[in-house]
Amino acid sequence: MSDFYRIASLFRKFRTHAIQEDEVRELWEWMKAEENREFFKQMMDGEREVNVIQELKKYDREAAFRKFAGRTHLRKRRLMYYMRVAAAIVLPIILGVLLYWWVDTPIQENISETLSPGQKKAILTLDDGTKMALGNVVNEEIIGREGGGLKIDSTGLRYDGEKREETMRMNELYVPRKGEYALTLSDGTRVFLNSDSKLVYPVTFGNECREVILQGEAYFEVAKDEKRPFIVKTSDLSVQVLGTAFNLSCYPDDLRVETTLVRGSVKVEESKNEILLEPGEQACFDRGSGKMDKLKVNPALFISWKDGLFVFERERLEDMLTILSRWYDVVVFYKRTDVKDELFTGDLKKYNSIEEHLKMLEMTTDVQFEIRGNTIIVK
Template identity: 40%
Template sequence: MSEENFKIADIIFAYIKGTITESELEELTEWMNAAEDHRKLFQQIITSESYRDKDAVYRRFDSYYDFDRLWGTIRTRKRSMWKYVAAAAVIVLPLLVTFLLQMKQEGISSGKIALQPGKSLATLTLSDGSSKVLSPENFDLMDGSKRIVNDPGGLNYQVEDTSTCAETTYNEITVPRGGEYKVTLSDGTRIWVNSESYIRFPVVFQGDERRIWVAGEVFLEVAKDAERPFIVNTEKLDVKVLGTRFNVRAYPDEKCVQTTLVEGCVQVDNSRGEVAVLHPSEQLVYDVRDGNHEVREVDTELYVSWKDGVYVFVSQRLEDIMSLISKWYDVDVFYQNSAVKDMMFSGRLKRYENAEALLKVLERLGGVKFSVQGKTVVVEDE
């Protein structure tokens, strides 16, 4: 492994941990834009749970590759050296990142553990396929003739004259675990993108509708436009609005998709072609297993307060609470007794505080204990 690749791997680890510096962000962006394989590898590392489990990586590696033979071939076949080096980099970089992650976790576990909250982190993919790592730094860039401004308030698409936009082009934003980001689209719609989430959207909206694609969790304040409805596509549901404030939670690993309306009115179409209309303080819950949905009245603060920096829990299952903590604090959760998953708790957690404060409160309420081992929270009953 070259010294350069060791350095890139360490920078990727810093990105995962949320400790990456501005100069490292620039270097990481240059490396991703140097080759399509680099960008794909980076996305794979930050979004795949397998790369956070060293044993899983070793098993995959041993199943498909003979490392000693590969490097022996590189040494003996100089003419095709770069081809093999590239192949080795694709294999070794995720392995190296996982190894570094494991080493740093082991170093941390010997002292006081602090479950640090997430930060403003994301990856922007432009219409030409190039990528840039986002953080609360000031910069401007162009995607074709469209200006994109980034500052501590998030990403802002500034298009003064849409008449020059003959072709619809798309951007994508991917937020890793332990990250979040804010985006203002070209029509003025504001989107809060939560941890482990993805959005795809036109740089400039064309035609008679405004359509975006979402996975994970987002909160939207949709700019009013009576002539062009705004449509949020998830894998299972379409949410159609004119101007409103609402939350969509559609994580692939969860059993339900939720749409929670704060203000305005939305129409929700499911994969069966069934339609439901929501009014303020109503939530549609779609069961991905049987395709059924129900509409219920809820306290919207419980579902949208995350975008204002607070988690509020009222008689909520412990498994659901720990799922939120897992995504935002970038930790895994292990239950020594699965029965504790259904215990009900209430509480309040400031999103940017150490999670241990909430865990101690839950312990004081009784019936459950927590311990932190590296990047894993172990849950057991008393």
């Protein structure tokens, strides 16, 4: 065990750039033994280890090492030494150091507690104004208040059956930042609500149409009903369908409102324009210019959030961090505004820590991040 503490000390020296050449050799010699590598792996989170390996394999080993070592501002003599041994040792050394960073300091534990990923949660407001907090557990009180037609299970909130009512009762489901929630409406339509989103809907739909109001982002799998169109209204436009699957993003502070069609067909209407969409198309409404355009897109980029992934393709850093800020409930502060237009392509696992995402961004861009409380400083 004392050997392990010695090795841990060497990793700490490497992290703080205080390691000497003979200590690098000692570290590498220790890592050559299979039992030592296995012992070190057992001290780490297996899933994170695999993720690190996968990411590192995407890049040229020597180039990745130059980028990593370049950030240390080492003296030229030490840097040249690292470059000579990079081809042979860079992958296991960097792997070890990165894993050690993720588990070794109390500060990291505090950050993880503060910046943990979102989870299943929402606030349901009933017709009489009663508010109920929803999570992962069935809430018997809500079931009792609304009767047998309202159920809460592992899939979320469910309104079973369409019992016609003389007076339309409206409910509201709000998903706060750092949350997500799903519900099944009385007609069988499934709705997946993203963080910081709100849906207003009737407990039972009427005979003529099915209408809901959205603020934020939601993915809809609309139950087919040719006699009653399904209409989603936002502050800017409305989307009308019969039976289809689509994603609608209409956050109040975003410059664009995006309707992305996965299957079926939809009609998107705003005051000056009307667009019919086919699968793989998107209606993009620009709030600044008031124009709405039809684009060809990859739907996976816009709906993967409901399946546990953030998928980005040439995404602006500012837009990407806005998405992450809602899910991790953080504030983003830019010391350098010029980096907002940096482009990023890649997949981020939604339930991983935000620190992992930021470290990957640091490895692949010239941007650096610092975490203070619930604020991410971009520099």
